[in-house]
Amino acid sequence: MHRNNVLPELLYQETHGPELLANTHPADWRNPVPKDKYNLVVIGAGPAGLVAARGAAGLGASVALIERNFIGGDCLIMGCVPSKAILRTSRLYAEMHDARNYGAPVPSGIAVDFPAAMERMRHLRGRLSGYDSVQRLREEGVDVFFGSARFMGPEAVSVGGVTLHFQKALVATGARPKTPDIPGLAQAGYLTNENVFDLIHQPKRLLVIGGGPLGCELAQAFCRLGIEVVLAQDDPMFLPGEERDAAQILSDALALDGIEIHLNSPVVAVRLDHGQKVVDIVNDGDKRTIAVDEILTGVGRSPNVEGMDLEAAGVAYDTETGIVVNDFLQTTNKRIYAAGDVCLEHKFTHSAEASARIVVQNALFLGRKRLSALNIPWCTYTDPEIAHVGIYVREAREKNIPVKTFTILMHDVDRAVLDGEEEGFVKIHVREGSDRIVGATIVARHAGEMINGITMAINSGIGLRALAQVIHPYPTQASAIRMAADAYNRTRLTPLLRAFSKWWLAKGRA
């Protein structure tokens, strides 16, 4: 099932659409003749590689971009893009079933058209692939080479039988799904994000192993598309590391959707029995056996560090944590940088892109931009969404930063009530005794959109007092942020200030 390094045969089937292939890896592509030396050679055409290649080319650098599979990387082919397309369709089905709560009749005979949902996803993926198509890259002056890259020394890399010499290089080869070490799983067969979007027929029953972002998002989406979903998670809660209360709300939401939830429950064995995948799940010593048609795993990602002869370039790496970089994203070879999933702890498209921008500046323009200076928000696109930026209370306490959290429940936000989207909260963490925002978590239908106001405030050093002055159009869900700022202001009204205010007003009446 695992297809590392292998062009997925299915991609050539018509289900993926000719548009995607033409944009991301044309069959008739011929690698260009290499220049004598490039300012920047980028290995990997995912989000980080694309941003770096286009950014550098736009600034006049000579750039080569090497990709072994498809332009766009995981995000486009098997990550954010296809999953969000499916989430949208699944949400529509959920709302149809819930129509009565919106004052509308539930449509009769709602039948899920699974192939149509997948077809829509593939169509949209094909369309979005055009923005980063190989033709556009060529037009922008990027030399695109398809093939596997291999370092030939500290300043050269080979691809497709030619050698590229570079002033600087960027390794942005991304990551791939980890394989869970479960006896029988490989033999029984399983899906990962790499091939789950290739599903053509709807399985009746699906086991999702892993309650991280991917597992939760897809478990909910597939459940809403009419699949009987079982979600098994080793940890006591979903989204380990996320705020407990966020995980609690998510857990309730998933259960309400009808997902069978097993927390604290490692999967210990899988076997095939009459075409079914029979799975043993253990919870505190109690074993349960379930039968499913498909298994999807989402238990983390491993960096793609193998096969490039990084040793020849003097680039140190770890197969678990990826390429070793300093705060300037330099590897142990000062000419070679890394960005994105291959070296970052937080493996997101937007953090990959942000790290690539740092690399362009640091590698080519003597920049001294630091990775640690970035405020990277993230969002899990379940319903409700869970978005976070900055530090968690747990981290703050570990660092001895006294923190106070201002919480606004979405059920106190008018627009959320009117929209029927009142599950969730906005929590803004400030350093106690000040209004300085150190982090925030939002659980809401549109948390991913709402978090941006807080990220901007943190980036710009704007505190909660100033946020209270920001006028939000009424009614909007994001006004929850201003409400949290108002709550902060109310806590500033000490008994002494209140007494003074009373005295002052009484004086006015005298």
Place this chain on the structure above:
Amino acid sequence: MPDARAQSDEALLDRFQHAAFGYFLENCNPVNGLVADTSRNNSPASIAVVGFALSCYPVGVERGWMTRDDAIASTLATLRFFWNSAQNEEPLSTGHMGFYYHFLDMHRGIRVWDCELSLIDTTLLLAGMLTAAMYFDGDSPRETEIRTLTDALYRRVDWHWAQGACATVRQGWKPESGFLHYGWEGYSEAAILYVLGLASPPHPLPADSYAGWSSTYQWENIYNYDLLYAGPMFIHQFSHAWIDFRNIRDKFMRAKNSDYFENSRRSAFAQREYARRNAHGFVGYGENCWGFAACDGPGFETLKIDGRKRRVFGYAARGIPYGPDDGTIAPWTALASLPFAPDIALAALRHFCAQYPDVTQADRLPSGFNPTLPGRGPGGWISEGCFGLDQGLIVMMIENYRSQMIWNLMKRCPLISAGLRHAGFTGGWLSQPEARPDAQK
């Protein structure tokens, strides 16, 4: 049944306290002192309920609901049973390493339901034993034996082992699978667990375990109340049944200029605020109809009620404001807020009496009721019988409100004050001479 509207607060409270106390007389096995988890047929014993029973007997004696002799007999039966019970790694024993299984067979006193060796429930059992040892301070051989056995039972507990080589105490252990892989971390009812564990002379918890427990505390402003957050109300009550947290503060509360008692008061008000908002549109919720805690519920299923998909639960911890919430109210937890917020607790009790006679019949509050679901009366679904934990908490919290009897007993308990000090508590009654360990010898 007298009309609650015509009764004074004192008479009303006496009525409910007395009825709650009756639970322990009715559901106790006099041979081994074990008390049933619930009043339902074939209920096993819960060791936590036994702890509440031991704490309630002194109240019963003082209130004239039980003779001192009977209280001593019940207490001794309990202590002798636990002292002589099987302590080993076998799946059908009573305990291990000084701890006990959560549920025991009422007659044989051995583990049932493949339950876990429970850290928190053993703690509540020990708290009850210590209460008895403080109350029965006479020189008779039987009262002396109560103190001797309690001391031995307490010393037998290996708190250090219960950490399972982690920074904090594990929640439990099973002979089949070892420690449960989650610990007591973050604000919860386990404050008293750390207090008793830190004070142990032979097997103490290290001081940094308390820091580990409190490392995930969340200080939040919710509904305009500044509070140390915990969703279910019982978390703000269990340790307080024994320990008077007024004006004593650990490092965290000193930094926040608050204390755990004040925190429980605010939490009760936050519960009320949540019910007033009634964001999920449940029947009954209102300013006098609140109480969200671990309680019995209608059962784990998804229902369609008035076109709305609702998930309801069986026995589960319900909490505010993040849920889970299925429309089930735990009336006892509102009443048990009495010491912290007497006005709103009494108003809630009177509301339950006036609006839900089917819930308050026989003066013994059920574990939960759910007016959103159909039932025989206005209370809708009502949990069958009642639960020992709830009744014990009611007896103790009403008593603490009325006379502060349990609090005063435990203030004199050297282990409690030592444990609090090890956890970093200072001020208030801990500064009084009688709370100093050297003053108690």
